[in-house]
Amino acid sequence: MIIFDNLFYGFSVALQPEHILVCFLGVLLGTLIGVLPGIGPLGAIAILLPATFRMSPVSAIIMLAGIYYGAMYGGSITSILVNIPGEAATVVTCLDGHEMAKQGRAGPALGIAAFGSFIAGTLGIVGLMVFAAPLAEFALKFGPPEYFGVIFLGMTLLMYLSRGSLLKGVMMAVLGLIISFVGLDPIEGSTRLTFNLLQLWDGIGIVPLAMGLFGIAEILINIEESAPHEVLKTKIKNIFPNLSDWMKSKGAILRGSILGFFLGILPGGGAIISSFASYGLEKRISKEPEKFGRGAIEGVAGPESANNSATAGAFVPLFTLGIPSNVVMALLFGALTIHGMRPGPFLMTNHPDLFWGVVSSMYIGNIMLLILNVPLIPLWVQVLKIPYKILFPLILLFCIIGAYSIRSSIFDVHLTIIFGIVGYLFRKFDYEAAPLVLAFVLGPLFESNLRQSLTLSKGSFSIFFTRPISAVSIIVAIVLLVIGFMPYFTKAREKFEGK
Amino acid sequence: MPCSRESSFKRVIMINRDQLSGFFWLAISIFVCIEANRVGIGDVHSQGPGFLPFWSGVMLSAFSIILVVTNTLKKRGKREIKNLWKAMSWGKVVLVLILLLIYALLLPRLGYLIATFGLMTLLFGIAGKTKLWIKLLAGTITVLATYIIFYVWLEVQLPKGILGF
Numbered sequence: 189m190i191i192f193d194n195l196f197y198g199f200s201v202a203l204q205p206e207h208i209l210v211c212f213l214g215v216l217l218g219t220l221i222g223v224l225p226g227i228g229p230l231g232a233i234a235i236l237l238p239a240t241f242r243m244s245p246v247s248a249i250i251m252l253a254g255i256y257y258g259a260m261y262g263g264s265i266t267s268i269l270v271n272i273p274g275e276a277a278t279v280v281t282c283l284d285g286h287e288m289a290k291q292g293r294a295g296p297a298l299g300i301a302a303f304g305s306f307i308a309g310t311l312g313i314v315g316l317m318v319f320a321a322p323l324a325e326f327a328l329k330f331g332p333p334e335y336f337g338v339i340f341l342g343m344t345l346l347m348y349l350s351r352g353s354l355l356k357g358v359m360m361a362v363l364g365l366i367i368s369f370v371g372l373d374p375i376e377g378s379t380r381l382t383f384n385l386l387q388l389w390d391g392i393g394i395v396p397l398a399m400g401l402f403g404i405a406e407i408l409i410n411i412e413e414s415a416p417h418e419v420l421k422t423k424i425k426n427i428f429p430n431l432s433d434w435m436k437s438k439g440a441i442l443r444g445s446i447l448g449f450f451l452g453i454l455p456g457g458g459a460i461i462s463s464f465a466s467y468g469l470e471k472r473i474s475k476e477p478e479k480f481g482r483g484a485i486e487g488v489a490g491p492e493s494a495n496n497s498a499t500a501g502a503f504v505p506l507f508t509l510g511i512p513s514n515v516v517m518a519l520l521f522g523a524l525t526i527h528g529m530r531p532g533p534f535l536m537t538n539h540p541d542l543f544w545g546v547v548s549s550m551y552i553g554n555i556m557l558l559i560l561n562v563p564l565i566p567l568w569v570q571v572l573k574i575p576y577k578i579l580f581p582l583i584l585l586f587c588i589i590g591a592y593s594i595r596s597s598i599f600d601v602h603l604t605i606i607f608g609i610v611g612y613l614f615r616k617f618d619y620e621a622a623p624l625v626l627a628f629v630l631g632p633l634f635e636s637n638l639r640q641s642l643t644l645s646k647g648s649f650s651i652f653f654t655r656p657i658s659a660v661s662i663i664v665a666i667v668l669l670v671i672g673f674m675p676y677f678t679k680a681r682e683k684f685e686g687k
Numbered sequence: 688m689p690c691s692r693e694s695s696f697k698r699v700i701m702i703n704r705d706q707l708s709g710f711f712w713l714a715i716s717i718f719v720c721i722e723a724n725r726v727g728i729g730d731v732h733s734q735g736p737g738f739l740p741f742w743s744g745v746m747l748s749a750f751s752i753i754l755v756v757t758n759t760l761k762k763r764g765k766r767e768i769k770n771l772w773k774a775m776s777w778g779k780v781v782l783v784l785i786l787l788l789i790y791a792l793l794l795p796r797l798g799y800l801i802a803t804f805g806l807m808t809l810l811f812g813i814a815g816k817t818k819l820w821i822k823l824l825a826g827t828i829t830v831l832a833t834y835i836i837f838y839v840w841l842e843v844q845l846p847k848g849i850l851g852f
Contacts, residue, residue: 238843239841242841242842355750355753355754355757356754358750359712359747359750359751359754362743362746362747362750363712363715363747365739365743366719366740366743366744366747369739369740369743373726373736375734375736376735376736378726378727378736379726380722380723380726380736380737380740381719381722381723381740404787407783408780408783408784411779411780411783412777412779412780575815577811577814577815578811578814580810580814581806581807581810581811581814581829582829584783584787584810585803585806585807585829585833586833588787588790588791589833589837589843589845592794592843592845592846593837593841593843593844596843596844598791598794598795598846601791601794602791605784605787605788605791608784608787609784612780616704617704617705617707617708618704618705619708635739638739639734639738639739642731642732642734646732647730647731647732647733648731649731
């Protein structure tokens with residue numbers, strides 16, 4: 189029953205007027221950036237992070253979390269009506285959602301996406317409440333080797349599951365670690381990789397890095413590919429799905445919710461992978477798989493549910509282990525540390541207002557999103573028609589002000605622009621920035637836990653293999669890396685022998 | 688014979704984007720290793736500040752070499768560098784970047800209001816064919832609105848510049 193006491197306490201925090209307001213702002217902004225193609229939750233959180241500095245930590249995380257799960261709702265609208273994913277996690281919704289819209293069933297597609305998201309989001313929050321406390325208790329047994337093992341596994345999984353080449357993913361993660369080492373050595377206090385620049389003594393901030401790599405780079409890519417977005421001209425009616433639609437979708441929503449939640453917990457997992465996995469699952473178990481891609485409502489209900497419950501699942505490792513499972517969580521990790529909080533097993537006991545307040549606000553936020561998304565769909569359709577040429581100068585300016593406002597430093601503005609150019613070139617050369625940012629955020633933890641472990645073991649790496657959790661984590665990570673790299677060596681050998 | 692020499696020369700200069708990026712990361716990793724060595728690597732028993740940067744640099748160089756080698760063995764084609772900006776309006780990107788860099792340089796000297804007004808007016812100008820007064824109006828509204836939000840409401844200390852505002 190203690191869970192209900194905690195939840196009751198959480199609602200007493202979340203229902204404070206200030207928190208209701210920031211929750212509403214978060215889900216509204218989330219839906220907006222989800223609707224607008226070209227800026228995802230990551231860029232939006234990076235841009236808005238400095239705006240939360242004057243808020244209390246609880247308000248800040250309630251708002252930023254609202255942006256994350258709100259974007260999942262909004263992204264489906266663009267996928268269904270424009271056939272362009274408003275958010276990466278809604279890519280798969282285009283397949284059947286847009287087909288339904290073309291067949292004159294945009295209403296039920298939008299409706300089931302919103303209701304499915306609501307049900308899955310709510311189930312995900314229940315999962316977060318149930319799993320977080322035991323996991324936090326378990327995490328108290330973690331020492332430096334265990335933390336190192338889990339961080340290493342998390343980084344490996346993200347590289348493994350990231351789009352494109354594994355080799356490039358690994359390179360990005362290593363580069364992220366190197367960037368995180370810039371500044372003062374945490375143990376000796378001597379400077380490293382600072383190029384004798386005083387501004388780099390404190391290291392590179394998460395905001396200039398993320399804002400440049402995701403915010404500015406995204407804008408540059410969009411300016412370059414300035415293809416007009418055609419909104420499907422169709423009358424949106426019957427937003428409330430009929431009984432037949434519900435019967436077809438109920439299983440997909442339930443399965444998507446469960447699958448999404450657990451994939452969200454996994455380090456390296458998240459909303460994108462969950463939505464694809466759910467689509468694959470629905471197609472595989474369907475009696476009519478040939479209907480998928482031609483307007484099957486299950487193809488909308490499953491992935492939309494999965495990406496929403498994954499957002500709740502992703503909070504579990506952040507709040508209990510202090511390890512962000514994906515790059516959006518890495519930014520929230522950054523936000524928590526900027527606000528003086530240390531995510532980890534003690535967060536729930538030391539800051540119950542934050543944990544239970546955020547969890548309860550998610551219930552409220554999901555209800556707000558349902559209200560925002562079902563009756564207000566015509567409004568979001570109008571938002572979709574705002575030309576990008578008006579939006580991009582504004583987004584650029586927000587990036588610059590955001591970067592400047594943290595330390596009132598022009599140097600951070602320069603860094604943001606440099607990282608913007610780097611991020612743009614990453615896209616051009618097919619490098620994914622997500623493993624870099626996750627490794628950058630985890631870098632200090634990675635280093636301190638590795639060095640503490642080696643100090644404990646007097647320099648022996650066997651310490652990582654004599655403790656079950658670290659041993660299993662590291663072995664799984666190594667196996668994944670070996671499997672991933674195998675094709676490179678076999679292909680290279682075949683080519684060489686062929687010559 | 689001269690023909691074959693020419694084609695091998697072409698093959699050398701027509702490196703694909705992965706090879707180019709591989710060489711770039713290799714150079715970066717060597718630099719990181721040198722820097723790490725300068726501050727002290729130490730050993731596993733007593734790690735210096737350069738311990739992890741050094742080994743990260745070593746790993747990055749190893750992966751860069753794998754990237755270069757595997758791509759040298761691949762057939763050339765779509766991934767050539769010249770295809771990167773094909774059919775793209777990259778001129779706009781360069782223009783936006785130049786404007787941003789100039790803005791970053793002028794911001795502390797001119798102050799937020801003047802520098803941002805200039806930047807926004809020019810950015811709205813790049814965005815599409817619009818009348819001058821609309822661009823000026825859009826620039827003014829944006830600057831004033833952001834000034835109110837960030838300076839007045841959120842109390843962000845925006846740069847004042849030599850004119851004091």
